Every structure is written in C-alpha cells, then in structure tokens.
Amino acid sequence: MEKLRIAIQKSGRLSEKSLKLLADCGVRVNNGGKLKAEATNFPLEVLFLRDDDISQYVEEGVADVGMLGENTVLEKDKKVEVVRKLGFANCRLSLAVSKEIDYTGTSWFEGKKVATSYPKILGDYFNQKGVNATIEFISGSVEIAPGIGLAEGICDIVSTGSTLLTNGLKEVEQVLTSEAVLIANPNLSDIKKALLESIMFRMNAVQKASENKYILLNAPNKNLKEITAVLPGMKSPTILPLAEDGWSSLHSVVKEDEFWEVIDKLKDLGAEGILVCPIEKMIV
Numbered sequence: 433m434e435k436l437r438i439a440i441q442k443s444g445r446l447s448e449k450s451l452k453l454l455a456d457c458g459v460r461v462n463n464g465g466k467l468k469a470e471a472t473n474f475p476l477e478v479l480f481l482r483d484d485d486i487s488q489y490v491e492e493g494v495a496d497v498g499m500l501g502e503n504t505v506l507e508k509d510k511k512v513e514v515v516r517k518l519g520f521a522n523c524r525l526s527l528a529v530s531k532e533i534d535y536t537g538t539s540w541f542e543g544k545k546v547a548t549s550y551p552k553i554l555g556d557y558f559n560q561k562g563v564n565a566t567i568e569f570i571s572g573s574v575e576i577a578p579g580i581g582l583a584e585g586i587c588d589i590v591s592t593g594s595t596l597l598t599n600g601l602k603e604v605e606q607v608l609t610s611e612a613v614l615i616a617n618p619n620l621s622d623i624k625k626a627l628l629e630s631i632m633f634r635m636n637a638v639q640k641a642s643e644n645k646y647i648l649l650n651a652p653n654k655n656l657k658e659i660t661a662v663l664p665g666m667k668s669p670t671i672l673p674l675a676e677d678g679w680s681s682l683h684s685v686v687k688e689d690e691f692w693e694v695i696d697k698l699k700d701l702g703a704e705g706i707l708v709c710p711i712e713k714m715i716v
C-alpha cells in the first residue's frame with residue numbers, strides 16, 4: 433500500500449514539536465535514532481533531515497510533505513505548496529545593528545555590509561526598499577558578525593531578543609514573521625492526497641482543541657438567557673437541571689483567548705462553581 437512520506441527536522445528547535453504533533457494526531461512513530469522510521473498505525477514514513485534540505489526533498493518528491501519554518505521555505509524558494517500553518521516555532525526575521533547606532537530607517541543600510549543566513553529573503557527585502565547593501569552570507573552565529581568587524585548589521589531569527597542584547601545589538605526592522613508550516617509536493621498521487629487530507633483533518637482537531645477550553649458552571653435559572661448569550665459553545669450550551677431548585681448546570685466551549693473576559697461576565701451574572709478543562713481533540 434502507498435504511504436505518505438513526511439520529512440521533519442532531525443534535531444533542532446522543530447524536532448520535538450513536529451513529533452508531538454504527529455503523536456497528538458494519533459500517529460505513533462518509533463524513532464530509534466535512524467534517518468527513516470515507519471508509523472505503526474498509519475501509512476506514514478518519516479524522514480529525519482536537516483531543515484535546510486526539507487524543501488528540496490519535497491520539491492523532488494523524495495518526501496511528499498514536510499514540516500519546517502516558513503522562513504526556511506521562503507529562503508529556499510522551491511516549488512512546494514504551503515498547505516497549513518502549524519502554530520509553533522513562532523519567530524521573526526529581523527535586521528539588527530549595534531545598540532550605539534543612531535538608526536534612522538532602512539536607508540541607514542545603504543552601502544553597508546549585512547551578515548545573514550537568509551540572503552534571498554534579505555536581498556528581496558532590500559530591493560523592495562530600494563536599498564543597496566552588501567549581503568555577507570554566513571551559515572551560523574550571525575550575531576557576532578558586527579562585534580568582530582565582519583559586518584555593520586545582521587539579519588537573523590529573533591524570538592525574545594535576548595541573544596541580540598547579549599551581543600550588544602538592537603532590533604531595528606522586522607523583515608518577516610514566521611511559524612512552522614506543513615509543505616507538500618504539488619503533484620501528489622490521489623492516494624497520497626487522501627492520506628494528507630486525513631492527517632490535516634486530525635491536525636485541525638488538535639489545533640482547534642488547543643485553542644478552546646471546556647467549561648462547566650452552575651447558574652441561577654433566572655439568568656440562564658444572559659449566561660447562554662455569553663457562552664455560545666459549539667452549537668449552544670448543554671443545560672442540565674441541578675438537584676437544587678432554581679439552578680442549572682451549563683456545559684460549553686470557550687475560546688482560549690476570550691476566556692478571561694467570558695469568566696468575568698459569567699461571574700457578574702451569578703455563575704458559580706466554574707470548572708475549566710482542557711480539550712484533547714475537537715471535531716466541529
């Protein structure tokens with residue numbers, strides 16, 4: 433039977449979360465440190481690669497799909513489709529200069545030398561801004577370049593900015609924002625397409641679940657209407673009578689990012705005994 437072949441990062445910032453996402457989708461992979469592993473309960477083969485190589489393998493059809501940072505997909509610029517965002521490895525690609533510099537805007541980079549591992553993305557960015565700068569490609573430890581006189585600025589991945597600070601640099605422009613994405617070869621067979629659909633259906637359920645909470649509470653019957661309006665749920669909340677007269681139990685689903693606002697409104701409407709639980713999977 434045909435299997436879907438997925439490429440994920442062998443070791444690095446994406447590895448653990450990529451495997452966890454597969455596990456949350458119910459796909460068990462036994463990786464004994466090998467470069468190739470088979471899922472035991474889904475027609476899936478996993479290739480463990482350097483993230484730099486994943487786009488190329490997917491373009492060439494050696495792998496059918498891959499998980500990697502959007503930043504790397506854009507830099508490698510291969511013929512692959514980004515089929516979904518994965519919601520982890522959020523970061524940005526930014527320009528930074530020594531913190532003593534009186535930075536005036538992108539024109540500051542005119543005629544300067546900038547070190548980066550992202551020459552394509554940075555070249556496009558400078559072109560678009562009409563800036564002529566020299567791009568110095570280096571493959572790692574980019575943040576030390578200004579300190580050793582290799583370049584006047586850098587363009588690198590930033591998440592908290594602490595690495596920049598330690599190296600006496602400050603972030604001055606955000607070139608792009610990135611997160612992990614799922615890419616696919618554009619010419620998959622129908623069987624592989626169906627397998628990809630099936631994995632993506634599961635990914636949706638996992639991602640939806642992580643964005644929502646299950647909420648249970650006791651509410652005075654006289655306020656049920658208002659409380660129901662605050663708690664839309666997936667269709668409408670489940671309402672069960674409590675043994676105590678004049679009270680009901682409500683069950684519903686709330687979005688993680690609306691959660692505290694909803695709780696405040698519920699308390700104001702007399703809700704009591706509010707319980708909030710994580711949801712493992714959510715099929716809507």
Ligand code: ATP
Nearest residue numbers: 441444445446482483484501504521522523589591
């Ligand atoms: P490889 O050995 O596979 O080439 P790498 O050193 O190129 O690995 P990592 O440092 O593991 O790559 O980063 C992989 C991806 O994780 C990056 O391309 C980026 O999308 C994301 N990333 C990098 N740094 C951070 C960070 N500090 N916070 C969040 N995401 C990050």
Ligand code: MG
Nearest residue numbers: 482483484485
């Ligand atoms: Mg890499």
